[in-house]
Amino acid sequence: MSQGSAADFEPHRPALRGLAYRMLGTVSDAEDVVQEAYLRWHGMDTDDIDNPRAYLSTVVSRLCLDRWKEARHQRETYVGPWLPEPVVQDNNGPDAISDLAHDVSFALMLALERLSPLERAAFLLHDVFDMDFREVALTLDRSESACRQLAKRARHHVQAARPRFAADPDQGARLAEAFFNASRSGDTQTLLAVLAEHVVLHTDGGGIRSAALRLIYGADRISRFFAGLARKKGQPPRWSRPVTINGLPGFLTLEADGMLQATSVALHDGRITNIYVIRNPNKLDHLAHLVPESLMNASKSDNGRFPHESPE
Structure with missing residues (x-):
């Protein structure tokens, strides 16, 4: 029996952190979710897991969806405009927080915020993390056709938020x-x-x-x-x-x-x-x-x- 190890998990941590941050909009919650995914992975029987990245993405997505119930209530009662927790790269030194700093604009995060949790998950898993719709369907416990529609609706809202031209x-x-x-x-x-x-x-x-x-x-x-x-x-x-x-x-x-x-x-x-x-x-x-x-x-x-x- 092969057991999940830190050596097998760590190469996937940055991508999983990126998925969780895009799902939840908070650095601390993203770190917590990824650590919980690691605890579930560590020591488990991995013989039947052909694609660890897809499996771990599924675990993280489901953990995020569970947390979204509380997060949605917090958003609805938030005082004033809501912005995600910032991810920062120090321009005077090495990367200070994470490799996310160049890939999660506020416009994109605010566009994701307007989606339903399932739309958000379907879009991120397929369009950002290259998971096929069969795997997305298994993750979200929905049919493939339903997941395609979720991602399509999300894509329509998100495309307008993406910059058309890179700033100098x-x-x-x-x-x-x-x-x-x-x-x-x-x-x-x-x-x-x-x-x-x-x-x-x-x-x-x-x-x-x-x-x-x-x-x-x-x-x-x-x-x-x-x-x-x-x-x-x-x-x-x-x-x-x-x-x-x-x-x-x-x-x-x-x-x-x-x-x-x-x-x-x-x-x-x-x-x-x-x-x-x-x-x-x-x-x-x-x-x-x-x-x-x-x-x-x-x-x-x-x-x-x-x-x-x-x-x-």
Whole structure:
């Protein structure tokens, strides 16, 4: 009898983590699901498993579907716009979080969020992870024809969210930096120069930190919004670093109040079309290790608690 081992499992972990993250939208839950799949795999009889990747994808998908009942309730009661937990690559060093950072745009994740759990699973398993519909049907306990329809409906919604043209990385970095500096200083002229006319601002505070409770549309309104913030706060962040966030150029910052924030921008035709600001500390805990330890310790000392424990 052959038993499932770590050596057999680990080559599949990145793909399984990617599947779970796309299904659930949270880094922590994705890691938990993959670890649960490993625990089920470890020591089990694998003699009858011809395709370990497909088998493990099935296990992860079913675990995610089970978790979706709770996740859907949380989404329905969420305060303000919801964004997925960010996956980050540090532009000044080696890959900091995972190989997902270039392949899970916020637009794609928000499009997936509008699908039913079964549509989401059918699309991801077939279109992203190359599982044939016979295997998808077995995973979802549906007929092949039903799974084809699920994937087709999902594909229709997702295609519009995928960028048609790849953004130039250097241009993206320049625009992100220009936006970052202008938004912090309240420079409305520069903001109007870098923002597309119909730009959209998404701010996720989760009801824990201050954030706009609705999407904000248009370059004029958004530039005035950031100018108002600059007048109100005035203090620069304690630390900032350019990073890639879900495939987009952006910045990770330790704010003046000792709290983390992730900001990124999407581009088209040399202008910023979407701005994503994540302030909910529950979605940023996994990024705290990127901040210099001395600054995190100083934040704890200033606040009398860890940064992520102090709501604004």
